[in-house]
Structures are given as structure tokens and as C-alpha cells.
Amino acid sequence: xxxQTIRDLFLHDLGDIYDAERKIAKMLPILASEVxxxxxxxxxxxxxxxxxxxxxxxxxxxxxxxxxxPNTTCxxxxxxxxxxDNFLKEGPPQVLLTLFNLGAAAKTEHxxxxxxxxxxxxxxxxxxxxxxxxxxxxLRQEEEMAQxxxxxxxxxxxxxxxxxxxxxx
Numbered sequence: 001x002x003x004q005t006i007r008d009l010f011l012h013d014l015g016d017i018y019d020a021e022r023k024i025a026k027m028l029p030i031l032a033s034e035v036x037x038x039x040x041x042x043x044x045x046x047x048x049x050x051x052x053x054x055x056x057x058x059x060x061x062x063x064x065x066x067x068x069x070p071n072t073t074c075x076x077x078x079x080x081x082x083x084x085d086n087f088l089k090e091g092p093p094q095v096l097l098t099l100f101n102l103g104a105a106a107k108t109e110h111x112x113x114x115x116x117x118x119x120x121x122x123x124x125x126x127x128x129x130x131x132x133x134x135x136x137x138x139l140r141q142e143e144e145m146a147q148x149x150x151x152x153x154x155x156x157x158x159x160x161x162x163x164x165x166x167x168x169x
Contacts, residue, residue: 010122011065015072017115018058023077024108025051027084031105035098040152043145044105050141057134061123064130076111080104095160102153109146116142 003009025048032044062069087100116139123132 011067013119015070016074019072020074020077021051021055031101035101036094040102043148043152047145054138057138061131061134080108099157102149105149109142112142
């Protein structure tokens with residue numbers, strides 16, 4: 001796809017986050033199954049539900065713009081998946097895997113937040129009000145989930161890391 005206009009760039013970026021969200025939707029159930037506490041599991045499961053809605057919002061934007069989804073691959077989502085897979089190979093205890101997964105969720109949220117902020121700005125520039133509203137909804141959900149998983153990561157670490165360090169001795 002040639003990128004020559006703001007619309008082209010918008011569609012490219014929309015395709016990038018669409019690919020990322022689809023990959024993230026596949027990763028979240030895995031992360032949820034690996035964590036050892038219910039609040040973290042519930043947050044990751046809720047994130048999965050929100051991600052599916054966000055995918056629907058992105059598909060709606062493509063419809064509104066009367067554009068087909070570009071065949072875009074998000075290398076950042078691939079890298080996050082690879083980071084997780086490599087960490088698993090290191091054989092971490094469940095406590096540290098839970099802490100890692102919460103951190104991975106926070107990293108993912110911040111990437112998504114950056115993507116959606118750019119898309120919201122471009123939708124506004126283009127005067128695409130309905131896309132703007134849908135993308136703003138996705139952005140709000142990502143910001144709220146980022147705060148939630150960061151809070152859970154901090155709380156979980158405070159509750160469990162002294163125990164994990166003792167287990168290492």
C-alpha cells in the first residue's frame with residue numbers, strides 16, 4: 001500500500017493496531033491461565049473481552065471509511081509474544097511469571113495507548129467523527145486497563161516477592 005496521504009497513513013496505522021489487537025486477543029487467555037491470583041486473572045480476562053470489542057470498533061472504522069483492511073503486520077505485538085515465550089524458557093517460578101505477565105500487560109497497554117492517541121488525532125484531523133468516537137472509546141479502555149494492571153503488578157509484588165526471594169535461597 002502506497003502511503004501518500006493522511007488517509008493512507010491513518011489506514012496503515014489502523015491496520016497495524018488491528019493486527020496487534022488480534023494477536024493480543026490470542027495472548028491474553030494464555031497470560032490469564034499462567035497467573036496465580038484471582039485479581040490478576042480477572043483483569044486479564046476483562047482485558048480480553050475489551051480487546052474483542054476494540055477489534056469490532058476497528059472493523060467498524062474500516063467500514064465507515066469504506067476501506068478494506070490492509071495486510072499489515074504489527075512487529076511490536078510479535079516482539080511482545082516472543083519476549084513472553086523466551087521468558088517461559090527461563091523456567092521462572094509461578095510468582096515471578098505472574099509478575100512478568102502483569103508487566104507484559106502494562107507494556108502492551110502503553111503501546112496500544114500510543115497507537116490510539118495517534119489514531120484519535122488523525123481521525124480528528126480528517127473530520128472522521130464516528131471513527132474518532134470509536135477510537136477514543138478504545139483509548140479510554142486502554143488507559144484504564146493500564147492503570148489497573150500497573151496497580152495489580154505493584155500490589156502483587158509487595159505481597160509475594162519477599163516469599164519468592166526466600167524460595168530462591
